[in-house]
Amino acid sequence: MPHLTMPHSADKSHALQVPSNLHPLNKSCLGPEIGRIAMPKSGPELGGLCEALGSVDLGASRSDIDVGAKYRILVTGRQRTGKSTVVRRICNLAPEVSECFRRSVSLSPLWATMNDVDREISHSSFIFHDSAGFEGLNGGQVNIVKQFIARREATSRISARLHAIWYFIRTDTNDYVSSGDRHFFSDNIANYVPVIVVFTVYNGLLTVAFGQLRKQLSIVESRIKKFEKAQELLESRFIEPLKAMRYPPAAFVRIDGDLLEETTSFDELIQTTLRALSGQALRPIVLSVRQTNFDACVTRILDEALEARDPSSLVSAILSGVPHVWLIHLDQEEIIETRSSTNDSEDYTLLGRNVDIATAALCKFLHTPTPWTNTKRADAAAAICICLEQTAIQASANGPNFPAAFSDAMKAYYASDAPLRVSVNKEISKFSPQDYREPTKRAAAKLAEVIKTHRLRFADD
Template structure:
């Protein structure tokens, strides 16, 4: 082929025809990014769930309640704060797990509440199982469940009941990480202090060593049981003094630890970014994430 003919072929085929852009009516799949990080929080009464959520969100008041379509729940008369209804929702367990709690001061989190499992509470366990399964099957990341916080109260003589073990042994949450949270861990410090004092350790020294001793006993006695579960949590967090408002720095540190452990347990980088963005009131955590 002569040079003249090659030039002719190039000029005839160039520029290539522009591809037709699909019209809006032709687009059948809509990609939406989630605006909130969705968490299922499980725990029996007095497990410190409400205190925990307030600490994480940096909130003082009550959360607002949203239905499954993300509409704020209203009374029949007017749109008012539903403090008494939400108090009942959290404290008595009279609720719909599909409904979400959001604090106005930090709408980056959506919390779904489960009242936990008492021995023989088959119904609630099945409700949670179906909720996790249904959220996992949703195609939209916006409505999917992103993490599970399972709360245990450390001031209870029985850390883990048979019903709790059934959850971890029979429910596979797949890619949704479960974080085991032991609240009120400072209650174990008192037990540790008594044990150290009984060993003849002076008062001030026993008081100083009690938190470390309590954690060591926890790791030695309880962690092996947790690790033997069929579907163990991906992370374990022990929180102290969350209820003590006179120690705001310790509360923020505990909340940051929980968020960091949750972030580390996530497999999806996009969800990690979403979690950090949701925690925008916590400047320290955002700076740590930016430096990674």
């Protein structure tokens, strides 16, 4: 049996009726890997469910993972580093707005509006969110950035998530690693989002390098060697200390030249960003979206589940509200055939079969005959939801692959030497009789929190 890890608490009958809250998925929502399915009318956003609970191949490249038409990038970092100038140059926006960085004039109300971090600035490949930046921990700007990242992390669609962060630092300074930098890269502010550090005002570091060389070399030699010396200073003063942080950047880019000059190129920054988001870089984002949507599903379905008359109806209530149980992956060629050849009744065949299998698996571990009490219902609902979460998030099992994965999860959860269920039951035992009754009826909300803080995980082989 697989080894289990448990985070500390912080963290049908054969005549299955089609649930009334289901309807066929609109074909326009079908992605390149999703077949004809049925989706809940209510709850988390429909597209987010598709993205998060089974329709994305976690081993795929970015071209196979639909993050929407564009990557979403937060532009932040230190103040007066040319962040907005770069964004506006890349997006071909009015240069007079960026000129305020050079003139150091007071920012107008118009500029304050344009610098709203929630405002989207579009490019052919990116959607930018431009923040005002911060130097240290004082003031509200660092909190604005943290709150924005948290809001994006809570969204239910991959396309609405942050995919990368550009963190700007100017190199003509003696403050090589600021207190704001330490906070950002030591406290995991970005979480799973790749951070690309962008160095600007590089001419200032070239001047410093030239000055150091002139102490020993001629003007001609110093001019020749200042580029190599400046790169050495960039490495020792900025890059190496940032690499030593607990949560270091994913990549570094140096922008040469004046940001306002037409000859200054941003190609390396764009290409580095695309490389940083290739391969498995999007996997944590996909998993996070799956987790957000799964937790939202659980919160929504527990009220009905805790009213179930028997184990069969409890399993049906829960599984019909968790899409990865009945999502079907299809090849592109199969989608055309499926769209034209299936009828609505066939959409529920897989759901009904998986409900039957899950009910049988649950009844194996329930002592029968037994009173179907509130505590017993909560115990069974927690077991199902915790095992469903493992199949969705860690096992990435959906549709036809669901039964085997769910069976493994149930065996592990009910194993005699597994502490997870003991901890869950201990928390459920704290519920009062009033928690299951009107007008308070807090059992569903409490049980959702218990489930979220008790994750079933198999140790990697």
